Amino acid sequence: MMINMPLFMKYSFFILLLVSFVPGKSSQAQPPRGPFVISPQVSADRSVTFRYLAPSAREVKLGGSQFGASQLPMQKDTLGIWSITVGPLKPDIYPYSFTVDGITVMDPANVAYFPNERFKASLVDIPAEIPMVHALQSVPHGTVTYEYYPSLEGSTGSVVVYTPPGYAKNSKEKYPVFYLISGTTDTEETFFKVGKVNLILDNLIAAGKANPMIIVMPYGNPMARIAEQTGQPKPADLLSREGEDAERRARLFEKDMVSNLIPYIAKNYRTIEDRDHRAIGGFSRGGGQTLRTAFGNMDQFSWVCSYSSYLSSEEMEKRYSHIYRDVNKTNQQLRLLWVSVGNEDFLYKPTTEFLDFLRTKGVNHKSLITGGGHTWMNVRNYVSETAQLLFK
Amino acid sequence: MMINMPLFMKYSFFILLLVSFVPGKSSQAQPPRGPFVISPQVSADRSVTFRYLAPSAREVKLGGSQFGASQLPMQKDTLGIWSITVGPLKPDIYPYSFTVDGITVMDPANVAYFPNERFKASLVDIPAEIPMVHALQSVPHGTVTYEYYPSLEGSTGSVVVYTPPGYAKNSKEKYPVFYLISGTTDTEETFFKVGKVNLILDNLIAAGKANPMIIVMPYGNPMARIAEQTGQPKPADLLSREGEDAERRARLFEKDMVSNLIPYIAKNYRTIEDRDHRAIGGFSRGGGQTLRTAFGNMDQFSWVCSYSSYLSSEEMEKRYSHIYRDVNKTNQQLRLLWVSVGNEDFLYKPTTEFLDFLRTKGVNHKSLITGGGHTWMNVRNYVSETAQLLFK
Numbered sequence: 001m002m003i004n005m006p007l008f009m010k011y012s013f014f015i016l017l018l019v020s021f022v023p024g025k026s027s028q029a030q031p032p033r034g035p036f037v038i039s040p041q042v043s044a045d046r047s048v049t050f051r052y053l054a055p056s057a058r059e060v061k062l063g064g065s066q067f068g069a070s071q072l073p074m075q076k077d078t079l080g081i082w083s084i085t086v087g088p089l090k091p092d093i094y095p096y097s098f099t100v101d102g103i104t105v106m107d108p109a110n111v112a113y114f115p116n117e118r119f120k121a122s123l124v125d126i127p128a129e130i131p132m133v134h135a136l137q138s139v140p141h142g143t144v145t146y147e148y149y150p151s152l153e154g155s156t157g158s159v160v161v162y163t164p165p166g167y168a169k170n171s172k173e174k175y176p177v178f179y180l181i182s183g184t185t186d187t188e189e190t191f192f193k194v195g196k197v198n199l200i201l202d203n204l205i206a207a208g209k210a211n212p213m214i215i216v217m218p219y220g221n222p223m224a225r226i227a228e229q230t231g232q233p234k235p236a237d238l239l240s241r242e243g244e245d246a247e248r249r250a251r252l253f254e255k256d257m258v259s260n261l262i263p264y265i266a267k268n269y270r271t272i273e274d275r276d277h278r279a280i281g282g283f284s285r286g287g288g289q290t291l292r293t294a295f296g297n298m299d300q301f302s303w304v305c306s307y308s309s310y311l312s313s314e315e316m317e318k319r320y321s322h323i324y325r326d327v328n329k330t331n332q333q334l335r336l337l338w339v340s341v342g343n344e345d346f347l348y349k350p351t352t353e354f355l356d357f358l359r360t361k362g363v364n365h366k367s368l369i370t371g372g373g374h375t376w377m378n379v380r381n382y383v384s385e386t387a388q389l390l391f392k
Numbered sequence: 393m394m395i396n397m398p399l400f401m402k403y404s405f406f407i408l409l410l411v412s413f414v415p416g417k418s419s420q421a422q423p424p425r426g427p428f429v430i431s432p433q434v435s436a437d438r439s440v441t442f443r444y445l446a447p448s449a450r451e452v453k454l455g456g457s458q459f460g461a462s463q464l465p466m467q468k469d470t471l472g473i474w475s476i477t478v479g480p481l482k483p484d485i486y487p488y489s490f491t492v493d494g495i496t497v498m499d500p501a502n503v504a505y506f507p508n509e510r511f512k513a514s515l516v517d518i519p520a521e522i523p524m525v526h527a528l529q530s531v532p533h534g535t536v537t538y539e540y541y542p543s544l545e546g547s548t549g550s551v552v553v554y555t556p557p558g559y560a561k562n563s564k565e566k567y568p569v570f571y572l573i574s575g576t577t578d579t580e581e582t583f584f585k586v587g588k589v590n591l592i593l594d595n596l597i598a599a600g601k602a603n604p605m606i607i608v609m610p611y612g613n614p615m616a617r618i619a620e621q622t623g624q625p626k627p628a629d630l631l632s633r634e635g636e637d638a639e640r641r642a643r644l645f646e647k648d649m650v651s652n653l654i655p656y657i658a659k660n661y662r663t664i665e666d667r668d669h670r671a672i673g674g675f676s677r678g679g680g681q682t683l684r685t686a687f688g689n690m691d692q693f694s695w696v697c698s699y700s701s702y703l704s705s706e707e708m709e710k711r712y713s714h715i716y717r718d719v720n721k722t723n724q725q726l727r728l729l730w731v732s733v734g735n736e737d738f739l740y741k742p743t744t745e746f747l748d749f750l751r752t753k754g755v756n757h758k759s760l761i762t763g764g765g766h767t768w769m770n771v772r773n774y775v776s777e778t779a780q781l782l783f784k
Contacts, residue, residue, distance in 0.1 A: 054494070054495060056494050057493075057494070057495065100493075100495045101449075101492075101493050101494075101495065102446070102448050102449065102493075103446060103449065103492045103493065103495050103497060104497075104500075105495060105496075105497045105498075105512075106497075106498060106512055108496075108510060108511060108512050109509075109510065111507065111508070111509050111579055113505075115503065116503070117501075117503050118500060118501065119500060120497075120498055120500050120512075136540075136548060138546075138548075141539070141540040141548075143537045143538065143539050144537065144538040145535045145536065145537040145538075146535065146536040146537075146538075146584075146590075147533070147535050148528075148533040154530075156528060156530070156533075168660050168661070169660075171563065187503055192538075198538075268560050268561075269560070
């Protein structure tokens with residue numbers, strides 16, 4: 001049937017040529033743009049069709065390690081629309097991009113994107129029959145707020161804050177706070193836009209599985225922000241991922257958290273300000289920052305969650321030996337020390353070594369080894385698991 | 393001096409090859425990514441260098457109509473970094489993109505992006521010596537909150553809300569509300585991320601030039617959202633920009649605003665709920681929706697701002713003749729009817745015809761004709777001008 005359709009009918013469902021503006025006929029103001037394609041299109045059977053309009057491209061591929069091969073060739077039709085259908089896929093949120101004649105691009109037809117300082121990827125959400133942890137459901141919703149706060153060296157910090165359903169109305173209730181730090185080259189938006197922590201918490205709170213809490217998501221690299229705002233050369237900052245500068249970077253983050261961010265949140269939100277009502281967690285570089293900030297400030301946090309990250313035994317010995325020298329005190333202070341990682345994560349081995357280290361030294365902790373790699377699919381599940389343990 | 397530098401030194405400032413993860417040496421978790429370039433780089437003289445790494449590309453151009461020609465060729469160096477320096481530029485925020493072998497892409501090295509349903513562009517901010525209306529300054533800052541609300545036909549609406557500095561602390565004060573609607577294919581984020589309304593208001597309020605207010609930024613196309621959430625075919629929606637469906641779209645927006653969004657905001661924010669403390673404004677398609685929603689609901693809004701948009705005399709006669717039939721009543725009801733447009737805007741002519749129509753009919757209004765086109769540069773200034781008039 002498709003084959004016998006006239007070309008226009010066949011494609012009118014997938015392509016739109018915006019007419020030029022016709023004065024007097026309609027008052028809707030629209031500059032001529034287009035043609036447009038529909039992408040991604042998720043089918044009922046959980047297969048997904050991706051489309052990209054590029055009549056003069058020689059080769060277009062779909063990138064996204066979760067689709068099987070790392071690059072899947074797309075097919076061009078007579079109108080110049082490249083497309084591919086993959087799946088049925090396991091329900092989840094997948095990052096993807098197109099590689100067009102060797103150039104990696106986001107999907108221009110999709111507003112769901114992955115905030116990151118270096119790569120550009122789009123997101124496609126394959127819903128499950130039984131809603132996943134991050135599914136948008138008909139439950140009371142919290143809100144997500146973008147804030148500025150006074151940060152280090154006169155710079156202005158940026159932070160994203162989740163408040164639980166009812167926060168605005170229950171104007172006398174105070175809440176515990178979970179500080180949540182994303183990874184290298186992620187931004188303060190990534191735990192919101194990719195991690196979906198707002199929806200995860202909305203669902204858990206509605207199901208009575210998590211206590212209402214405030215979640216504070218800072219930007220993980222104040223050194224880069226200071227450089228940007230004070231006109232210091234950015235490149236010097238970006239070159240410093242190892243050695244002295246990496247330690248300076250970690251100390252700056254910790255200092256900003258303890259001296260600026262926690263006091264700012266305390267002042268502007270209804271929080272319970274003691275260590276038993278303050279948690280810290282993070283993914284990847286943010287997991288390392290979590291462990292350093294927690295171990296370096298044992299008076300601040302009782303709940304510590306490291307997702308897909310670790311500290312080396314060398315660093316533990318050099319900086320944080322108090323954690324295992326007086327292990328009884330540590331075990332009394334930390335109500336949760338959580339470490340989770342996927343067995344395909346490139347950090348799986350050092351993370352299991354960190355778990356061995358904790359075990360050998362008698363430091364109480366909870367661990368979760370899952371399948372999967374260094375992905376936000378795993379992180380969403382880790383957030384869901386740990387949020388159910390916090391402040392209980 | 394640059395010329396005599398060894399190649400490594402010369403480029404070490406601009407390119408970073410991320411080393412693979414070295415277990416035990418550093419605990420910072422970073423998957424191998426890169427190499428990376430620095431882009432955009434704004435110099436003290438307001439020239440900007442854009443860089444894009446693509447060793448195998450045949451041709452890379454800088455796109456962005458504000459840079460002069462619409463596409464400027466970039467030059468490739470021996471490492472495969474394409475670059476171009478433009479300017480000095482007039483201070484402002486400019487959207488731009490790269491066209492790589494005919495493919496338009498965002499700048500992968502830049503997190504500042506233009507939220508839009510169809511095109512992908514990055515943003516570069518050239519600061520002025522005397523801070524522009526949107527400059528991040530050391531003044532008290534308001535916050536920007538992402539919310540869900542119950543919308544039409546069981547769908548969940550998304551909206552972005554600015555609250556002024558001190559909102560959280562002055563827990564008894566009530567505020568007027570400005571509803572602000574962005575253009576075709578923009579999202580509810582565009583007035584925040586590109587329009588910078590939060591910074592504009594922070595600056596105006598700090599200078600005593602605007603009254604503190606709440607600004608509510610809805611998504612302009614509830615028809616598309618309903619389709620998406622209820623599994624109706626998206627393409628059918630996208631095809632309907634004219635005629636019956638355009639009117640249905642406009643009526644749906646108006647209905648959602650009056651029946652769902654205004655009550656939701658009234659319930660969840662400390663607002664003053666009468667027409668004298670409620671304004672509506674919008675850009676492009678959002679300007680048309682502003683005029684329709686205001687003229688169709690004269691009991692709701694006393695302050696009306698149309699940026700780069702208009703209604704045709706045919707539509708005024710067909711639907712909104714009450715505006716000029718009882719002109720005295722209209723002039724009593726509307727404390728501000730603002731229409732602004734740039735003289736290079738593709739909607740300049742119909743907008744001036746709309747102004748003539750208002751003048752002929754004796755409908756009081758304020759108009760501002762500026763230079764420039766259908767751009768967010770103009771919109772930021774229009775928001776700044778009108779915010780100073782509202783609720784006074």
